[in-house]
Amino acid sequence: MATPHALVLRAPGSNCDGEAAAAFEMAGAKVERIHVNAVRENPRILKRFQILTVxxxxxxxxxxxxGKVFALQLQHFLADALRKFRDDEKLILGICNGFQAILKAGLLMPPDEDGPLATLGFNENGRFEDRWVKLRATPGKCVFLKGVAELNVPVAHGEGNFVGRKEWIVRGLDQSGQVVLRYAGAHGHANGFPENPNGSQDDIAGITDATGRVLGMMPHPERHIFPTQHPQWTRLGLQAEGEGLKLFRNAVEFFAQS
Ligand SMILES: NC(=O)CC[C@H](N)C(=O)O
Incomplete structure (x- = not known):
């Protein structure tokens, strides 16, 4: 199997780059962590990689x-290189602050003439939410979520409230199969707070782009790669691996097939 090369794109203030790199390494990728300024200076660095994580x-x-300043960097200095990256059948994953950055850079939904179609605003309760959540996945053609129905992973954010500029935007995303992760309750839909930790419209926790090769999600799959990271692992029984690892494996396996 060909070993894909994964780039973890750092910026000043990134703090989950080590975990993201570890997750991709565990899944079998070869990983490098590189500062966005280095990529700005030489966008051809991107050619070495098949997977990009923010x-x-x-x-x-x-x-x-x-994520706004990071998004501006991506938009103004790397837009062409990133568009090419995506169009070359490569994969992009934005986690939490990375989701905020790639959404605001227009990598998940291109803006229309009135501007961005959606954003991630302050959590409805105005507080930083740091705890485990349950997610329901509807993967559609999302490469990262292939075979995933449910996911237990933590959130840790103050600005995770997914808001469409108009109601039809979220409806349209749903109809096109781009809403791939939703906050959930123990037995089905989330019933408001705290199951939906931030007030996101339609309980949206993650969306994919139209190709299914770009995923942005607020919760942190890289914080559940070992089974013992789950707070109830002793009560629920030791699993073979953490549930989040599957997303990274799916990305690596995508290149094994191609
Ligand atoms: N864990 C994160 O990436 C946090 C994202 C961002 N700083 C927020 O609070 O919303």
């Missing part, structure tokens, strides 16, 4: 809005 953290101190 990890979680507090890039640029969450100034203006979380």
């Amino acid at each position: 990890p979680g953290g507090f890039s640029y101190g969450d100034d203006i809005a979380a």
Whole structure:
């Protein structure tokens, strides 16, 4: 099997890059962590990689809005290189602050003439939410979520409230199969807070782009790669691996087939 090369793109304030790198390594990828300034100086670096991850953290101190400055870097200095990356059948994963950055950079949904179609705003309760959540997946053609129905992973964010500019935007995303992760309750839909930790419309926790090769999600799959990371692992029984690892394996296996 060909070993894909994964790039974890750091910025000042990224703090989940180590975990994201570890997850991709465990899944069998060869990983490098590189600062966005280095890629800005030489966008051809991207050619070495098949997978790009924008990890979680507090890039640029969450100034203006979380992920906004990182998004501007991607939009203004790397737009062509990233478009080419995606169009070359490669994979992009944005986790938490990375989701905020790639959404605000227009990599998940291109803006229309009035601007971005959706954003991630402050959590409805105005508080940073740091705890485990349950997710329901409807993978459709999303490469990362192939074979995933449910996922137990933590959230840790203050700005995870997915808001479409108009109601039809979220409906349209749903109809096109792009809403691939939703916050859930123990036996089905989330019943408001705390199951939906941030007030996201339609309980949206993650969306894919139209190709299924770009995924943005607020919860952290890289924080559940070992089974013992789950707070109830002794009561629920020791699993073979953490549930989040499957997403990274799916990405690596995508290149084994191609
Ligand atoms: N864990 C993260 O990536 C946090 C993202 C961002 N700083 C927020 O609080 O919303």
